[in-house]
Amino acid sequence: MKLVPTALGDVVEIQPVRHGDARGWFSEVFTASAMAEAGIVRPFIQDNESFSAAVGTLRGIHYQLEPFAQDKIVRVVRGSVLDVAVDLRRGSPTFGEHVTVTLTGDAGNQLLVPAGFGHGFVTLQPDTHVAYKVTAPYAPERERSIRWDDPTLSIDWQLAGADPMVSERDAEAPLLTDQPDLFDLPRSETPA
Template sequence: MKVEKTKLEGVVIVTPARHGDNRGFFSETFSTRAMEQAGLPSTFVQDNLSRSATKGTVRGLHCQAPPHAQTKLVRCLRGAILDVAVDARHTSPTYGEWVAVELSDDNGSALLVPAGFLHGFITLTDNVDVFYKCSDHYAPETEMSVRFDDPDLGIDWGIPADQATLSGKDGEAGSMAEFSTPFDLHGGPRTS
């Protein structure tokens, strides 16, 4: 398993080995042992699968507040996405900064997004399946979001904002300036 750091502490790209032959390939996509040996979180309690029919579909930017904050391990099983993590940790030196990583069925990579970060993605192809592991169960009462096209964040999604396909909820999300972060520097509950 290859682990690549990003500019945001804790957000890493995880790429499992693929063993191929004339039939195709085999890949161990998740191993508690390998994650622990790499010093990465390895306890997940919920798996999610989203399917997006059209290129330009945006899901995010989302997070859950403590005590149900989630670490996510995100992988694209079919098609391709641009996966984005935004630092939402109070007093972090990289607060409000973001990374974007292309995940696809071709590259087999996953993005580990720790608690304390907003997460979202845009589909780069039609017919996209995204699978992600979560460290806590879905708790809608703790859901928070920030608008994907917030000019203060300046995320390059690769398309004009008015061409993105959004849910009604994502279209109504507020700005990062209005976001009252619940996270401390370590992704836990903010105390000040």
């Protein structure tokens, strides 16, 4: 397993090894011991999946507050997405910044999105199937979102001017500056 840091150091691309032969390939997509050797020790408790039929289906930017904040490992089983993580930790030197990583079923790459970051993706191919692990259960009363087209975030969703397909909730999500419920860095992590 190869870990590739992103511009937001806590967000990491994971590239599992695929072992191929004439039949196809095999890959261990998650192994707790290999993750621990890489310094990623998280109590993943639930696996989720989503299916999006249309290209341009956009989900996000979502997150959950403590005590149900979620670390996620996101991967694409079939199709491809532009995956986005946004730093929502007030006091962080990268607060409000984002990274994008293209995840594909063909490549098998994954993205670790830690608690404290918002997460979203847009589908780049039809019939895209996304699977992700989380460290906390879904808690609707602690779920929050930031509007996908927030101008202060300036996320290039690679839509080439087309409007994405979004849920009503995502279309009506507040802007980052209007969202009071974010994360604070622990005092030990706050820059001097």
